[in-house]
Structures are given as structure tokens and as C-alpha cells.
Amino acid sequence: MEQRMNLDTVQGVLCMNKPTEFTSFDVIGKLRGILHMRRLGHTGTLDPMATGVLPVLVGKATRACDILPDQTKSYRAAVQFGWETDTEDVWGIRTAAYPEMHVTKEMLDEVIPRFLGEIQQIPPMYSAVSVEGKRLYELARKGVVIDRPARTVQVDDITLEEWDEEKQTAVLSVTCGKGTYIRTLLSDIGRALGGGAVMTALCRTMAHGFTLEQCYTFEQVTEFCRMGTLAEHLIPTDRLFAALPALHLTEQQTALYGNGVKLALSRVEGILPDQEQYRVYGADGCFFGTAQTDRKSDELRVGKNMK
Template identity: 40%
Template sequence: MARRRKGRALDGVLLLDKPKGLSANQALQRARRLFQAAKAGHTGTLDPMATGLLPVCFGEATKFSAYLLDADKRYQARVQLGVATDSGDAEGQEIARADVPVLDEVALEAVLTRFRGEIEQVPPMYSALKHQGRPLYELARQGIEIKRTPRQVTLYDITLMEWDPDTQSLLLDVTCSKGTYIRTLAIDIGAAIGCGAHLTMLQRLQTGPFNSEGMLSLDALETTEEAARDAHLLPVDVLIEHLPTVNVDAASAERLLMGQKVHADTATHDDDVMLRAYEGDRLLGLVTVVKTGVIGPRRLLRTVL
């Protein structure tokens, strides 16, 4: 029996342009195989219908992926008015059809204003949320409806990019908090207008500090020489650049990596503040201020970067 390859101990962040038709996990696994990475994880799911920015973390970068899971997002979305589907998007079955009232950009802007700021959303049945250990989308496919608790999310901005009265569709640019379902937003906009709606296109343009400018497609990676692919990876600390830093000497770095507290210059930081710790240019990981002049390990890297 052939032995399974364990993969490389590769550390870094890839800004992947997820193609339509693949789940986030399928895109992740293809990227992991291309880089022959031993460990990988993504930073926020995208439905198979959706495209766009999917940051992929390799190796030690997975320790800090939660910061992108919690980050704000930006999307472009196309909403088709007049037709509702069971999934809220174009991959679902049509369940209702209604005439679309006469609309113009002024009328649509009045509707969109209702959704700016903090709102409540009911998560869709076609989602990865779980009920008694089973994803809701599995139950939905069996025709089972589960009561979902509304969630509070924030829509920082919704910009009407285009209104096409011939196709009765609108293109939106949406900046929102984590946990926002754009399919639910499409459904709710259709309900507010009184004609129903569903999502026909979704592209993620931004996640936290990362935007679409640095994205690479799987096709582009596949045609890149194997030896040159690693150059497209961002360093691990791009995930935690929002945190303040502290620098320690080599002896203190060794003690930190053994789980010990050490002395450091923390005069400008309060107790319990989390910091990025470096020894010179080497990222050690995250530490917390125990008290003035003392730091302790919080989430350190296993490898020396």
C-alpha cells in the first residue's frame, strides 16, 4: 500500500479567487494540493454559486484565521425581482412569482435605506448552520423547516450600482458585518418591495484588510511554475497586523516559546492587552500583558518563521 504524503510544513496566506461551482472547502483542498501543504484552512465560507475573495491559511497561519472569520465583508450582488426560490438564490426551485411594481432609482433607494445600519436577519434554511448536529441545508433538501432565531447584523452601506428595468434586476454593493446573509438580504428586499426576489450573483470583494486586487485564481496557480507559487503567499502576521507589537531578545523568546512569562517593555499597554511578539524580525506569535513590564504566551507559533 502506498504511503500517503503528509505535505509540506508551509506557512502563509493565499488570497484565492474562488470560482463559481466549487464550495469553499473544495476550493481550499485544490489550493492545498497545488501547494502540497500539510495543513490549510479557509476564513469564511462561500456558497458554490458565489465567487471572489477566499483567504486561505496554510500551516501556522491557521492559528489566526479567526480574525478574518470575525472581520467585516464587502460584496457585489445581483438581485432578481419578481421571482422567489426555496433557497433564496438561482440554484433553488421557483416557489413564487409576482408582478414587479414600477420602480426607479429613487424608489429603490428608499427601500435600501431601511436595511442600512443594525438589522435583524433570520438565517436561511439553505445554510451551513447546524440543528442537532445536522446542517440546515440537509434538512431543507428533505423539506424539513426548522425555526431559526433572528440574528442582529450590521449593514454599513448598501449602494445601488445598477437598476435594469428590462430584466428587473439590481446590482448592489454591500459592506456588512460578519454573519450577514446576502441571500436573506435579497429575500427581504423583495418582500419590502412586495414582489419577492432571489440572488443571482454574489462576489466577495473584501474580507477585513484584504481586497480583490491581490486575488489569484486556481487556473492562474495551476499554470504557475511550482517553484514560484510560494512567492504569492503573504506572511502569517498579515492576519494580526491590527494588534500592537512588542519586541523581546533571544533569551526571552526562547522562554516564551517554552510557555514562560518574561519581562518586556509594556509601558504603553494596559493589563490583558494582546500583542504581537517579535524577536527581531521573527514573529513569535501572540502574548498578553500580565502586568506592567511582564508578558505571557497566548498563541505562539510552533515553527520559527
């Protein structure tokens, strides 16, 4: 039996397993049709041909879009060595081939550590990066190639999961920070090995602390709505800020803070010497949102209100 939900109060994180050939915006558009909600947002784009974890913010949780403290993401990427394309993946136009290139596992094991830590990466032309007010992919579609400034990105781990020397293919698991292009990483590894490489498949396995096991399909979400159980499948908004230490206010502090009053740091239990941002809960355990310290004035200021 179909149940009706009160969508005015529904908020949280709906983890979607993005299907291939959908843009992140396509996912939002389809969910708006399923949920009959406008207030939806995603936490970062995922290439159309990629699959995997796409956290969707529902209701007031959309206020968190631009302030998420945990930007770590993990991917499982398949790569083919021996050629290059204009998009750095298998769906682009072939621009170079390296028939004499032959990679061994020992060569991969030697090269991979060079791409760990803070590295420099030039964004691909087929990307949403803006240079002088223009999206690179818009220029690329017109056949225009421009110089792009290198950017510093963080790569925490690269693990060789599968290797086929005969086919010259590999599967790598990568954990990295915000703004890292996996296809560019693979392409750069190919160049470091004396030739080229293209990405042949990509699945995001973790984003902002959420994993594939927590993700749903469009069909599942449609069924949740039919049964009126969507709210039960949303991850609470405060999980977005799990990387921040928690503050639990007293009843008096809860009343003051709820009215926008700045609290004296010296009177708030749980303030740490070197920590500026926190997630804040009222005396009833309800999540308020984020707060930040002002050490000079000894005040706890309201950051982003999620209530």
C-alpha cells in the same frame, strides 16, 4: 524548469479567486492535490455559486483559523426583483411571483438605510447553520422547513452600483460582518419593497483585509509550484492580524517569550491602556503570533504561537 519547495517551512495566506460551482472545501481539496500539502484551511465558507476572495491558510498559518480579528467582508451582488425562491437565489425553485411589483430607484434609496448597522436576519434553510445539531441544508434537501432563530449581524455599507428599472435588476456593493447572508439581505430588501427578490450573482471582493487583486487562480498556483516560487506569492501570516497593535520585544524578552515565559506588562514597550490583544515580533523582526494581557497579574501571555 520545475523546482522543488521545502513545504515543511512554507506558511502564509494564499488568496484564491474561487470559481463558481466550487465549495470552499472543494478549493482546499484541489489545492491539496496541486501543492501536495495537507495542512491547508480556509477562513470561512463561500456559497458554491459565488466567486471571489477566499483566503487559504497554508502551513502553520492554519492555527489562525478561529482567531482572526478582522471579520469584515465586502461583496458585489446582483439582484432581480419580482419573485422569490426556496434558496433566495436564482438557482432555487420559484416559490412566489409578484407581477405587479415595480421598484424605482427612489424606493431603493429609501429602503436601503433600514438595513444598515446591527440588523436581525433569519438564516436561510439552504445554509450551513446548525439548529439543534442539524445542518439546515440537510433538512432543506429533505423538504423540511423549521423555525430558525433570528441572528444579529452587522451591515456597514450598502451602495447601489447599477440600476435598471425596466428589467427590475440592480447591483449592490455590501460591506458587512461575520455571518451575514447576502442573499437573505437581498430577499429582505425585496420584502421591504412590497414583494420579493432573488440574488442572481455574487462576488466576494474583500475578506479579512484581502482583495480580489491579491487573488490567484488554480492555474497560476500550479505554475508557481512548477517554478518553485509559491512562497513568494504567499502573504505573510502576520497580515491576518493587521487589525491588532504590534509589540516588538527586546532580545532578552524574545528569548524568554520564545520559551513560553510570561512577560511583565510594565516592561513591554507599546502596551496600550484599553487593548487586550496584540501581534508580537521578536528582536529579529520575526512574527511570534498573538498575545493577550492579564492586567490583574501584570503579565503578557502567549496567545496563538505561529512559529
